[in-house]
Amino acid sequence: MPEGDSVHRAAARLHAALAGKPLTRSDLRVPRFATADLTGRTTLDVTPRGKHVLARFEGGLTLHSHLRMDGAWHVFAPGEKWRGGPSYEIRAILGTADRTAVGYRLPVLELIRTAEEDRVVGHLGPDLLGPDWDAARAAANLLADPERPLGEALLDQRNLAGIGNVYKSELCFLAQVTPWTPVGALPESVLPRVAAAAQRLLAANIGDRSSTRNTTGSRHPGHDLFVYGRARRPCLRCGTPVRQAPQDDRPTYWCPQCQTGPTP
Structure with a gap:
């Protein structure tokens, strides 16, 4: 299972690629959210919380993911070959005009209201790499x-x-x-x-x-x-x-x- 430092770096890469830009592509490949479409929404920020990743979008929505044992987020430039694994392992695609974030083998992927984030991360203790560290x-x-x-x-x-x-x-x-x-x-x-x-x-x-x-x-x-x-x-x-x-x-x-x- 990834350690907190690995998750923090993954969230930082996603934030650099997506934050402040409207999504031009949105594809969530999990049955519950397969029809959800984030296209056109601007990514506000991508924040790590312990081993969780919270990608927040305008309109009060958050995409919550957890990497667990072998999940991963990769960021690719236009025309760059996707190298995170076979296509059937892709669980999420978030694209902007100049970057595409692809989530592979994500065992936890859910779209929730930003106001309800405590439901998925409220149980966590102080985040070793977060502002709440105590x-x-x-x-x-x-x-x-x-x-x-x-x-x-x-x-x-x-x-x-x-x-x-x-x-x-x-x-x-x-x-x-x-x-x-x-x-x-x-x-x-x-x-x-x-x-x-x-x-x-x-x-x-x-x-x-x-x-x-x-x-x-x-x-x-x-x-x-x-x-x-x-x-x-x-x-x-x-x-x-x-x-x-x-x-x-x-x-x-x-x-x-x-x-x-x-x-x-």
């Missing part, structure tokens, strides 16, 4: 269920919005605890530091135009992430082989030397 509130949300493992709490978008499986593993490594550690067992200072680190890492990766997410600060090839995706490879800090196990049906990585706490 580290103290995020830390309090994480602690609301003291028995819950830290890894699961970080992935719960109701606590803080934007963290995916990559950042989950990396943040637990930086906190030096395993993802299975109950949040209530952590020292008082840990959760505020985890929340602050999450915001710092996502914000840093927004500005990085390379295709590789980086949490280590190293530009050495293969040293972009501390533990995620490094099963059986040496920990970048201590050299101990990184381990992997599922948590909530997602692959989870940790260093048995650098991180303390319960494991499967």
Whole structure:
């Protein structure tokens, strides 16, 4: 599932391509909204909210999408070949005079009233990359269920919005605890530091135009992430082989030397 930084960059690309321009083409390829036509409406803005994308149009309409595991938005210039996948995977086409935005494999795509956006994103916690970011509130949300493992709490978008499986593993490594550690067992200072680190890492990766997410600060090839995706490879800090196990049906990585706490 895309992390919040990836969704933020996708929304920024859509905003640059569509905002302030009237649509010359509109095609929503989902049964419920197949007859909806946005042609002629001007795009007001495209805003990310956690892992959701909200494209707002004049007349009080919002196109809400969520990428989930493998959805994607691509932007193409006139005459450019569309390269996001086969045509049968296209779920939305939004075109202007000079750009076309194409949504592929979008598992969530719905047209709603802008005034009703809270219905689809109102449950989210503070957005790590949004104007509502509040580290103290995020830390309090994480602690609301003291028995819950830290890894699961970080992935719960109701606590803080934007963290995916990559950042989950990396943040637990930086906190030096395993993802299975109950949040209530952590020292008082840990959760505020985890929340602050999450915001710092996502914000840093927004500005990085390379295709590789980086949490280590190293530009050495293969040293972009501390533990995620490094099963059986040496920990970048201590050299101990990184381990992997599922948590909530997602692959989870940790260093048995650098991180303390319960494991499967």
